[in-house]
Amino acid sequence: NAGVTQTPKFQVLKTGQSMTLQCAQDMNHEYMSWYRQDPGMGLRLIHYSVGAGITDQGEVPNGYNVSRSTTEDFPLRLLSAAPSQTSVYFCASSYFRGQPQHFGDGTRLSIL
Amino acid sequence: QQQVKQSPQSLIVQKGGISIINCAYENTAFDYFPWYQQFPGKGPALLIAIRPDVSEKKEGRFTISFNKSAKQFSLHIMDSQPGDSATYFCAAQTGTYKYIFGTGTRLKVLA
Numbered sequence: 001n002a003g004v005t006q007t008p009k010f011q012v013l014k015t016g017q018s019m020t021l022q023c024a025q026d027m028n029h030e031y032m033s034w035y036r037q038d039p040g041m042g043l044r045l046i047h048y049s050v051g052a053g054i055t056d057q058g059e060v061p062n063g064y065n066v067s068r069s070t071t072e073d074f075p076l077r078l079l080s081a082a083p084s085q086t087s088v089y090f091c092a093s094s095y096f097r098g099q100p101q102h103f104g105d106g107t108r109l110s111i112l
Numbered sequence: 113q114q115q116v117k118q119s120p121q122s123l124i125v126q127k128g129g130i131s132i133i134n135c136a137y138e139n140t141a142f143d144y145f146p147w148y149q150q151f152p153g154k155g156p157a158l159l160i161a162i163r164p165d166v167s168e169k170k171e172g173r174f175t176i177s178f179n180k181s182a183k184q185f186s187l188h189i190m191d192s193q194p195g196d197s198a199t200y201f202c203a204a205q206t207g208t209y210k211y212i213f214g215t216g217t218r219l220k221v222l223a
Contacts, residue, residue, distance in 0.1 A: 004155070031209055042118075042201060042213040043156070050209055058210060090155050097209050098144045098163075103155030 002026050006091050006104035013081045013111045021076040021107050023091030031094045032074040033058070033101070034066065036087040043090065049074055081111045116204050118214025125221050131189040133217045135202035138183065142204035142212075147176065147187050150199045150216075159200070160187070192221045 007022045025032065033048035035058075045058030049068040063085060065077040074093075078085060088108050092101040117136045125131045135145075143164055148156035162169045162176040162185065169176045175188040189196055202214040 033209070033211075035213075040121075040215055042215040043211075044213070045210060048209055059212075092155075097205060100146055100158035100161060101211070103148075103157065105153070105155045 004091055004093055004102050004104035006089075006107050008107060009105070010108045011110070013078075013109065015081060015083060015111060017081050018077070018079050019081065021078075021089055021091075021109070023074045023076065023104060024072050025074075025091075025093040025102070026072065027093060027095075027102065028071060029093035029095055029102070030071065031096060031101075032068065033092050034064070034074070034076045035090045035092065036060065036085075037090060037106070038087050046076065046089075083111050085109065086111045116202060116212050116214045118202050118217060120217060121215070122218045123220070125192045125219065127192065127194060127221055127223050129192050129221075131187075131192045131196065131219055131221070133187045133200055133202070133219070134184065135186065135204075135214050136182075136184045137204050137212075139204070139206065139212075140183070141206050144205040145176070145178065145185050146203050146205075147174075148201045148203065148213075150201065156201055189219075192219075194221045194223045197221050 004025045030051045034046040035043040044060045047066040049055045088106045092103045094101045146161035147159045149159045150156040173190045178185045200217045
């Protein structure tokens with residue numbers, strides 16, 4: 001099993017560009033989420049999904065969009081990248097609440 | 113009210129010593145408290161977790177102590193090893209799916 005797979009691993013964007021960070025899991029987990037990790041700030045929840053077709057906002061949703069058309073995939077879209085979105089992005093999944101999350105290895109995103 | 117405060121920010125321990133990391137929370141609705149371990153270039157991985165109906169949970173060298181009345185929980189790493197050098201995050205989950213993470217503790221165990 002691959003677990004949670006994130007692509008790309010690294011990306012450099014220019015301000016104003018758009019891109020999609022991909023996340024896929026093969027564990028049939030209902031719950032998926034996106035976090036950003038910044039130095040000294042821990043992991044902050046961007047968006048999450050409790051199943052296909054259901055998404056909701058986390059702590060820092062502005063500037064990001066998500067959709068969940070299948071159980072396996074949960075892409076994160078940056079519509080117009082800003083330097084403040086330079087960060088390491090992690091996708092995670094779990095069976096349901098109260099169960100441990102499984103994290104991908106992250107996407108390191110730099111916006112110039 | 114949604115914060116989870118973690119301390120210390122960094123910790124240096126001699127090999128064989130005890131590493132202690134503390135977290136405090138305010139929201140009494142939190143009902144699941146996991147600890148994650150993260151190595152450089154990797155995503156966090158679950159280390160150990162506890163629910164508020166238990167005061168202590170031990171798995172190998174790792175122990176969570178939970179004080180519900182004080183709204184605090186801590187991670188103890190006994191017989192710390194250089195391989196334990198990593199960043200540790202506490203977290204708390206509410207009745208919804210949302211997790212709130214602490215700001216992390218960078219642990220270095222000296223050989």
